[in-house]
Amino acid sequence: MDQSQSLSSQTGRTRPQWMQASLNIVTYLARKPTSAFGLVVLALLILVALTAPILAPHSPYAQDLQNTLQPPSMGHLFGTDELGRDIFSRLVYGARITLTIIFLVTIVVGPIGLFVGTVAGYFGGRVDMILMRITDIFLSFPSLILSLAFVAALGPSLNNAIIAISLTAWPPIARLARAETMTFRSADYIAAARLQGASPARIIWRSIVPMCLPSVLIRLTLNMATVILTAAGLGFLGLGAQPPMPEWGAMIATGRRYMIDSWWLVTFPGLAILCVSLAFNLLGDGLRDALDPKQMNRR
Amino acid sequence: MKRLPPRVSASLGQLGSILVTLFGLLILTFVIGRMMPVDPVRAMVGEEATKEVYETVYRQLGLDRPMWEQFFIYLWDVLRLDFGTSIRTGQPVLQDILHVLPATIELATFAIIFGAGIGVPLGVLAAVNKDKLADHIIRVFSLMGHSMPIFWTGMIGLLMFYAGLGWVGGSGRMSQFYIGLVPERTNFLLIDSALAGEWEVFRSAINHIVLPASLLGYSSSAYITRMTRSFMLDQLNQEYITTARVKGLSRRRTVWGHAFGNIRVQLVTIVALAYGALLEGAVLIETVFAWPGFGQYLTSNLLIGDMNAVMTCVLIVGLIFVGLNLLSDLLYRVFDPRTR
Numbered sequence: 001m002d003q004s005q006s007l008s009s010q011t012g013r014t015r016p017q018w019m020q021a022s023l024n025i026v027t028y029l030a031r032k033p034t035s036a037f038g039l040v041v042l043a044l045l046i047l048v049a050l051t052a053p054i055l056a057p058h059s060p061y062a063q064d065l066q067n068t069l070q071p072p073s074m075g076h077l078f079g080t081d082e083l084g085r086d087i088f089s090r091l092v093y094g095a096r097i098t099l100t101i102i103f104l105v106t107i108v109v110g111p112i113g114l115f116v117g118t119v120a121g122y123f124g125g126r127v128d129m130i131l132m133r134i135t136d137i138f139l140s141f142p143s144l145i146l147s148l149a150f151v152a153a154l155g156p157s158l159n160n161a162i163i164a165i166s167l168t169a170w171p172p173i174a175r176l177a178r179a180e181t182m183t184f185r186s187a188d189y190i191a192a193a194r195l196q197g198a199s200p201a202r203i204i205w206r207s208i209v210p211m212c213l214p215s216v217l218i219r220l221t222l223n224m225a226t227v228i229l230t231a232a233g234l235g236f237l238g239l240g241a242q243p244p245m246p247e248w249g250a251m252i253a254t255g256r257r258y259m260i261d262s263w264w265l266v267t268f269p270g271l272a273i274l275c276v277s278l279a280f281n282l283l284g285d286g287l288r289d290a291l292d293p294k295q296m297n298r299r
Numbered sequence: 300m301k302r303l304p305p306r307v308s309a310s311l312g313q314l315g316s317i318l319v320t321l322f323g324l325l326i327l328t329f330v331i332g333r334m335m336p337v338d339p340v341r342a343m344v345g346e347e348a349t350k351e352v353y354e355t356v357y358r359q360l361g362l363d364r365p366m367w368e369q370f371f372i373y374l375w376d377v378l379r380l381d382f383g384t385s386i387r388t389g390q391p392v393l394q395d396i397l398h399v400l401p402a403t404i405e406l407a408t409f410a411i412i413f414g415a416g417i418g419v420p421l422g423v424l425a426a427v428n429k430d431k432l433a434d435h436i437i438r439v440f441s442l443m444g445h446s447m448p449i450f451w452t453g454m455i456g457l458l459m460f461y462a463g464l465g466w467v468g469g470s471g472r473m474s475q476f477y478i479g480l481v482p483e484r485t486n487f488l489l490i491d492s493a494l495a496g497e498w499e500v501f502r503s504a505i506n507h508i509v510l511p512a513s514l515l516g517y518s519s520s521a522y523i524t525r526m527t528r529s530f531m532l533d534q535l536n537q538e539y540i541t542t543a544r545v546k547g548l549s550r551r552r553t554v555w556g557h558a559f560g561n562i563r564v565q566l567v568t569i570v571a572l573a574y575g576a577l578l579e580g581a582v583l584i585e586t587v588f589a590w591p592g593f594g595q596y597l598t599s600n601l602l603i604g605d606m607n608a609v610m611t612c613v614l615i616v617g618l619i620f621v622g623l624n625l626l627s628d629l630l631y632r633v634f635d636p637r638t639r
Contacts, residue, residue: 034439133316137323140620141613142579145597149613152601153334229448233583236450237598252451256587259454260462270451278446285442 028290035286041279049095056089060246069262079264081255087264090246091272097247098276101162101231106220108166109173114216116170117177118204122185132178135171143168144230151239158247161240165230169223176219180212218291222284225277232273248273313628317621324617329373332610333366377614383607387600392611395596401486402472403585403592406515407577409508413516414577415523415570422527426535427554437524445521449514449580453587456510468507470589477503511588515580519573526569527562534558564634568627575623578616 029035048055057077064084072079078087120131138146143165150164184190184207193203234240235249243250248269255265340356341348348356357363361372376382382392418441425437461469468474472488477500481492489508492500534540535558543553582594589595593612600608 034435133319133323136316137320137327140320140324140624141617142576142620144579144582145613145616148582148597148601149328149331149609152604152609153331225446229446232448233450236448236583237586238602249448249450252448252454256454259458263458266451266454270448270455273448273451274443274446277448278443281442281446282439285438 025287025290029283029286032286032289034282038279038281038283038286041275042283045095045099045276045279048092049099052092052096056086056092058086058089060085060090060093061244062086069258069265071262072264078268079262081251081265082258085244087251087268090251091248091268094246094248094251094269094272097158097241097245098228098231101158101165102224102227104162105166105169105227106224108162109169109223110216110220112166112170113173114177114209114212116174117179118181118208118212120174121178121181122200122204122208124182124185128178131174135174138168138171139175141168143226144233147230147234148237148239151234156239156242158241158245161231161234164234165227168230169227172223173216173219177212177216180215181208184208184211218284218287221280221287225280225284228273228277228280313625317625320621321618324614324621325374325377326370328610328614328617329370331613332373332606333369382611382614385600385608386605387603387608392608395608396593396611396615398486399591399593399596402488402590403578403581403594405487405489406508406512406585406590406592407574407581409512410515410519410577410580411570411574413513414519414573415516415566417517418520418523419527419566421520422524423531423554423559425524425528426531429532437528441521441524443521444517444519447518448583449518450583450587452514452518453511453584456514457587460510467510468503470507470587472507472590473500473503474507507588511584511590515577515584518580519577522573522576523566523569527566530562530565531558534561564631567630567634571623571627571630575620578619 026039029039062085064080066084067076067080068082068084070076070080070084076086076088078091081087081090116131116135120128146168147161147164150167151160154160154163190203190207193207198206231240232247232249232252235247236253238250238253241247241250243254251269252266255262255269259266340353340360340362344352344356361369364372380393384390385392385395388395421437421441425434428434457469460466471478477497481488481495481497481500484491484494488504489501492498492504531554535554540553540558543557544550548556578593581592582597584590585592585594586598593615597609597612600612
């Protein structure tokens with residue numbers, strides 16, 4: 001803390017303070033082997049997704065019907081599937097789909113959760129009661145079942161799976177944002193803003209949302225493993241990304257028929273899902289420790 | 300006006316909030332049902348039906364009435380426990396669900412026994428060895444269970460333990476050979492086969508349930524382990540533990556006798572909640588293991604757009620969840636003397 005304060009006073013700006021804070025967190029995470037693994041896997045995922053065209057030796061859609069169900073070899077690192085497509089290349093392109101899901105769910109869920117939570121927390125009373133009731137109703141379903149129902153209603157596709165996941169992922173965020181807002185609501189700076197004649201919308205947007213943002217972002221990271229597993233589960237059930245899209249869950253679903261003789265069809269996509277969701281879980285676990293005040297004092 | 304005693308008014312408040320939640324559940328399932336892209340009339344009468352037949356069924360289903368009126372019809376039907384008929388099986392949905400539910404309950408019960416059986420001891424162990432090697436290993440092990448795509452683990456498990464090693468039975472609740480041998484009484488296969496004295500079927504059923512139940516249990520143990528660990532840490536940091544140790548009580552007695560004794564109530568509530576969460580994994584694992592339970596019923600109806608069945612399934616899951624939440628709350632109140 002001392003370091004960051006002296007840094008910000010040197011430059012005379014407030015910006016480096018949060019940069020320093022996030023840098024501190026990253027250093028803390030990198031020092032622990034478990035969360036460091038999480039960081040590395042996520043960095044790899046982003047790298048793989050960005051460089052997919054360079055990394056993949058074949059097109060993810062190119063069929064080669066003479067070389068179907070080939071076991072892993074030098075030519076095909078992870079073997080080929082029932083249509084002779086290179087599984088390694090498909091996995092590499094699949095990283096893009098996974099990242100897309102993560103990104104889209106985040107930018108949908110974050111704002112919805114923040115909006116509902118801050119409005120409920122700021123206004124309190126009846127508004128709060130109604131909004132929190134709605135949140136509770138969504139929370140009373142396991143997320144996969146509710147997403148299943150939504151996808152069934154919207155029709156199976158990757159976009160609809162993302163919408164369905166988002167519809168089920170916002171309640172915890174809203175709860176968190178509400179709790180945070182209620183601690184700020186009676187703070188002096190909010191009262192000052194109100195006395196200056198700022199509208200509630202302005203106060204929420206300019207003074208409350210920025211305060212809630214860090215914890216909301218952390219919570220989103222924590223939820224990401226669930227999001228990835230739900231998306232893969234929907235893909236597996238045929239309700240998410242549709243073939244021939246190289247989505248990992250859908251790849252497992254099509255590979256299932258050839259599983260007994262060609263183990264590589266399901267093994268590698270499954271490992272990919274496991275790695276990414278484990279990475280998020282380990283990272284979330286580390287973040288929780290890094291930001292837990294009890295732990296902070298002990299160090 | 301006479302004021303109600305606080306306990307009664309608290310219970311009334313809770314009852315009210317449950318009723319509101321239930322009403323919300325019904326609105327949600329109703330909306331989802333109406334949003335479905337599948338034309339329910341077409342699904343019932345088929346593609347070749349004449350326009351007159353279509354119109355009649357359309358009116359029979361009440362689809363010509365305004366939305367709010369349809370909702371109240373739906374509400375009334377649900378209150379009378381009439382959830383309509385399944386298009387696929389042609390039977391009342393409720394009857395279908397009651398028929399498949401025991402298979403899932405059997406699976407989930409075995410899974411929770413397994414999950415709590417490994418989750419609780421591991422959580423205690425992790426708390427006692429906080430920040431030591433054992434704690435880290437347990438953390439990774441349990442997070443692993445939480446991160447596995449369960450449908451994939453199911454397949455890998457089948458490949459290894461069924462196709463490879465032959466240790467467990469394959470998919471389904473029992474070997475094909477035994478199907479139809481045991482009269483269906485409770486639909487809990489283990490109970491039915493035991494009642495009929497068919498011990499070979501019983502063994503086959505155990506053989507088939509072991510793998511899916513332990514995988515499902517492993518995935519739920521992550522949550523149980525983490526909560527047990529943090530409950531235990533709260534206890535171990537308290538002064539009575541130090542006192543007990545100073546008095547010369549052994550480490551084992553202190554941990555299991557004193558600290559663990561105090562977290563039992565919290566654990567019961569956690570396990571009840573974890574049981575509900577198993578339903579989610581059950582949907583996927585039942586698909587992999589061809590387990591004729593609730594999850595498979597739900598997904599197979601989803602894929603063909605059987606609106607009544609899907610809506611009812613979702614509603615029932617919601618009800619189970621609300622019920623388990625309430626139950627864990629009640630257990631807390633009954634067992635924890637401080638809440639009295």
